[in-house]
Amino acid sequence: MTMLPYAVAAWLFGIGLYGIATSRNFIHLVGCLGICQSATYVLLLGLGYRWGSIAPIFYDHPPGTPAVDPVMQALVLTDIVVGATLTALLLVLTIQAYKRGGSLDPEKLRPMRAGGGSRRNQASSRADDGAGKTS
Amino acid sequence: MSPRIRVALLALAGLILLPCAATVIAGLPPFGATIAQYGERINAITPEARHVANMVSAINFDLRGLDTLGEEFMLLAAITGTVVLLRGRRGEGNTEHAMRRPGRAVIPRSEAVVLACRIAGPLTALFGLYVVVHATVTPGGGFQGGVILASATLLIYLGEGYAGWRDAIHSHWLDAMEGGGALLFALCGLAPMLTGAAFMQNVLPLGTFRDLFSGGLMLVENLGVALAVTGGFTQLFLEFMEETRAADEPDEPGEESA
Numbered sequence: 001m002t003m004l005p006y007a008v009a010a011w012l013f014g015i016g017l018y019g020i021a022t023s024r025n026f027i028h029l030v031g032c033l034g035i036c037q038s039a040t041y042v043l044l045l046g047l048g049y050r051w052g053s054i055a056p057i058f059y060d061h062p063p064g065t066p067a068v069d070p071v072m073q074a075l076v077l078t079d080i081v082v083g084a085t086l087t088a089l090l091l092v093l094t095i096q097a098y099k100r101g102g103s104l105d106p107e108k109l110r111p112m113r114a115g116g117g118s119r120r121n122q123a124s125s126r127a128d129d130g131a132g133k134t135s
Numbered sequence: 136m137s138p139r140i141r142v143a144l145l146a147l148a149g150l151i152l153l154p155c156a157a158t159v160i161a162g163l164p165p166f167g168a169t170i171a172q173y174g175e176r177i178n179a180i181t182p183e184a185r186h187v188a189n190m191v192s193a194i195n196f197d198l199r200g201l202d203t204l205g206e207e208f209m210l211l212a213a214i215t216g217t218v219v220l221l222r223g224r225r226g227e228g229n230t231e232h233a234m235r236r237p238g239r240a241v242i243p244r245s246e247a248v249v250l251a252c253r254i255a256g257p258l259t260a261l262f263g264l265y266v267v268v269h270a271t272v273t274p275g276g277g278f279q280g281g282v283i284l285a286s287a288t289l290l291i292y293l294g295e296g297y298a299g300w301r302d303a304i305h306s307h308w309l310d311a312m313e314g315g316g317a318l319l320f321a322l323c324g325l326a327p328m329l330t331g332a333a334f335m336q337n338v339l340p341l342g343t344f345r346d347l348f349s350g351g352l353m354l355v356e357n358l359g360v361a362l363a364v365t366g367g368f369t370q371l372f373l374e375f376m377e378e379t380r381a382a383d384e385p386d387e388p389g390e391e392s393a
Contacts, residue, residue: 002165021145051167056190063182069174070190085213092220
């Protein structure tokens, strides 16, 4: 029982990583990265917890009452904020990849080429290329 | 690389890492038995040293304020990157009003949704402000309250529609809030140096414990974070919304609607 939170964190990280490795869609991949990140929340909060302690806010309880580790909670707060903006940034990159490559599949991601006046034509032909190669 | 080889590689890496991870987990203190000395000392000292009831805010804005400054600029950089990438084709000129895709139907909203949003929107904003200003007293702070405030602006979108939302929210204000909040936080670090104190030293009067005005400089930093988070997240919503309105063809003229 004493190892359960750490095991949950490891399991979350593991399935997130499995999802990333087998992902066929960028949006799914961003979601899997979010799962990996939630493993860090569980790990940090688990490390900072102590049975019988209060939250580290001494409003209702006088200072000196045993409280859980506030450093871990501050770290998780930081983690969540960074995670939210990172998700936004990755979703924008997804939009750009879809616009350039015409596909959300990481398998079909091709190196970007300079120039390319008729972007849409190029994009559709490249998507066809990818489909032809994989099938 | 075919998906099968990739999964095999992942399994191999997992097999190699598994004993290492197991050793580390076995070496960790049992769950719930003890906490780190650093956190213990902060809990013991900070309420008297800083007159602050919320330890998490005390760490974010005072004890480890420099780290939060870094995080603040990470937030700024991520949002700037998002906006730059999204605006790529639309260019720097952001329209002040909502663009409407010609040919896309405007779906009318039900009156129940409008009413619910008109009631919930201001209440959410009020709650967000409450969470922001009570950062040093009760659970909350600039990050959490800022996100609630940004959600309140989304309720305007849900209730009033996109055109109404864009009339209420101005992109330039959001830029100013986002950058100004980060600037305010940086100035909070630099200003004490003018008086001969250290970087981000809490030089303002600390106030009374368990009072709204407690924590000194933390209150100003908290305000800066709240401004930056509210502005930044609303800016994200706005840019993503604008993206759904972008014309498919670069030359297609947009139609303005009030």
